[in-house]
Amino acid sequence: MKFKEFKYERPDYDQVKGQLDTLQNELKECSDVNSFMEIFDKINQIRSHVQTMASLSSTRYSINTADEFYEKENDYWDEISPMYASTNSDLYKIILNHKLRNELEGRIPSAFFKLAECAIKSFDEKIISDMQEENKLISRQAKLYAGAKIDFEGKIYNLSSIGVKTTDKDRKTRESAIQAKMKWFEENEEEIDEIFDQMVKVRTTMAHKLGYSSFTELGYLRMSRLDYNADMVANYRKQVLNFIVPAAKELYDEQRERLGYKELRYFDEKIEFLSGNPKPKGTTEELIQAANKMYHELSKETGEFFDVMVEQELFDLESKPNKQGGGYCTDFPDYKVPFIFSNFNGTSGDVDVLTHEAGHAFQSYMSQKTITIPECMFPTMESAEIHSMSMEFFAHPWMPYFFKEETDKYYYLHVADAMKFVPYGVLVDHFQHEIYANPNCTKDERKKMWRDLEKKYLPHKDYAGCDMLEKGCWWYQQGHIFQSPFYYI
Known part of the structure; x- marks a missing residue:
């Protein structure tokens, strides 16, 4: 079926x-x-x-x-x-x-x-x-973002599909594309701020009703954090600041030199090579065929799993109007199958999200064969990410199926991005700790809070020429901050 x-x-x-x-x-x-x-x-x-x-x-x-x-x-x-x-x-x-x-x-x-x-x-x-x-506020934010229409070069893009232009090898195109994207956020700034302000307040109210001093305590419980606490996370952030941030800065410096720029601007961050970033070769259907071949060669179990995914059409992969952003894996216990949702936009991220969500999906598929207790069928978020992130790297030997002559470029991009992500990930986490420790701060204070932390974890950032980003609105683009508090660590 x-x-x-x-x-x-x-x-x-x-x-x-x-x-x-x-x-x-x-x-x-x-x-x-x-x-x-x-x-x-x-x-x-x-x-x-x-x-x-x-x-x-x-x-x-x-x-x-x-x-x-x-x-x-x-x-x-x-x-x-x-x-x-x-x-x-x-x-x-x-x-x-x-x-x-x-x-x-x-x-x-x-x-x-x-x-x-x-x-x-x-x-x-x-x-x-x-x-x-x-729940209503989360749905309101998701619908607002899903309906985004960005007019660029005579075409209409959404927040996902514009991604291919923000990674274009032409520098002016990248700058203009990000400017167009941020213009949409500026036009909707008041509503986004209002939604998030209400989210912070209702979450804080819940925490207080349950006897907690702030939503942070409740947020950790909702994430089912059984093994660690906020103090441990704060220590982890210190380690990232001391060791990973300098390493990431070296990568950004090498990137700037490789591109031949005097300065690495905000619209340059996602481009690694003057010849352009690696892009998947083929249509969505051809990428699925490549993934099918890969998973059959990886193991008997992954081959069986992917056959089911293809036969039952358990994907919705391409970006389109009114579709929510991001990617996720969910499951349907009655049918004992998972489902992969993503927004392909013609970048290497299409392959990343396919292998990443397939990691979740394979775990779900195998678990549903034998586990009947809903709470035990899917791991907590941290454990779940072990499956998905590992699958991205297990898939490396098969990347020539997707990138052909640009495979080496993909290898570098994928590993460098993994390193660069860590400071950003703890930035998102630190921001939320500050937000819920100070639930009554103003909308402008929140933005300054983000920008100050950004300078700490991502010191290479240069937003000259983009007022929205300079005043601290990058986090508008991170759906987890709205929908899944404290998830991102």
């Missing part, structure tokens, strides 16, 4: 809750571990179906935010998903406090118990209305 044939039907919340309440009451009274696991499995089947419907709705809406049906469904899930979080919280409390707890720990992975404890600390029914408001 192909993705387009997957049936979406909005679950009846009252009916689902009634079923779950009945089964959870049975769990409370259960005195036999085998019977407990049978009931738990029934509960997980119901929860997995709800997750499948939510994922189908979200995915189809992100592919086309102008689709009226799925826009209404997205609004519905914004409202109802916190209610399902409440039913999950009830389940966690039952299991964590059950008289069979010791025996259950021999049947249920230990990670489940840790994640359940974490989830309970991050939820209470008194924040449901705030969660709904946060």
